[in-house]
Amino acid sequence: MEKITAYLLPVITAVIIIFGLAKGIKVFDCFTVGAAKGMKTAVKLLPPLMGLVLGVTMLRSSGALDVITKMLSPLAELTGIPADVMPLTVLSPISGSGSLTMFEQILKGFGPDSPEGRIASVIMGSTETTFYAVTVYYGSVGIRKSGCTVPAALIADMTSFFLSALTVTVFDF
């Protein structure tokens, strides 16, 4: 399985290029045209990202996140999420790099095959950084009114947190 996943990206890249070549496309010229368009998108992303990173770093370094986690800790028992994994559920919708660090701490502290490690793995495997996705996706095309996106996405996140604890307990093999 791991061997397959290691070759996934190189194979996909090669398939795209070979398929293009077979259809008589000037693949390198075509690649540079597409890459140039990408640069324009990237430039548009800086302002919204700057705002998001400011908010998230302030939350993390001021200790506000710890306060939020403590406020939510009664929920831990209710949902079956271990108290040590609870901070991950607060962090994962707002910070990708932050939740990755926390995930590694859990893996290191409890071991990847412990209940804590497995629940954290499922959380990491079944959610994306919601605020980051909303900022980047809408920021790239200049949408200002996201409507009901954030509430709906957070409901999805909570579903996956709740089910991560449940499924790991049920499929305890």
Place this chain on the structure above:
Amino acid sequence: MINYIWSAMVVFSLIASFFGGTGSGLSEAIFSSASDAVSLCIRLAGTICLWGGLMEIAEQSGLTNTVCRLISPILRLIFPKMDMKSKAARAISMNVTANLLGLGNAATPLGLEAMKHLQSENPSKEKASADMVKFVVMNSAAFHLIPTTVAALRRDYGSDNPFDIMLPSWISSAAALTVGLTAAVIFIRISEVVKWRK
């Protein structure tokens, strides 16, 4: 909404730092966040350009068409009104494929490509269309068939079986996707009804 969330983040951080005495760390964080954002953007720019280039080849060669045809049964469930021959549908199908394969780095650039086409079909340029809302919710509850990144980290920390979290992950992300999309559709309907009443 984002204006309130963002302000709340900043104000709440300030209050928390008063009580926790983390003022100096906080002012340092404000400065470092600016350069962090730039380096994040540069990293992102790399993957966006890379996948923008590959996507251009795939689009010209008709490969995206083939992928779209394979994925369209799933897409029809989520976007019933969408024209499956449109550029937006093709880009969405590439994004879904990248997500399924667990290629998070590729999914975002391909998703941004899809947003561009969704925006060109969007009647109001400032407000997200129903399809956009569903698409972003779908990406924030990304469904990975192969959890590549998580499995690699689990192996690094000495797991006996890095991939044994696959089944629980599928169940939990499939449920998250269903609940999130249902919530989005309900919210969209409510806002339509409210607008119509006015």
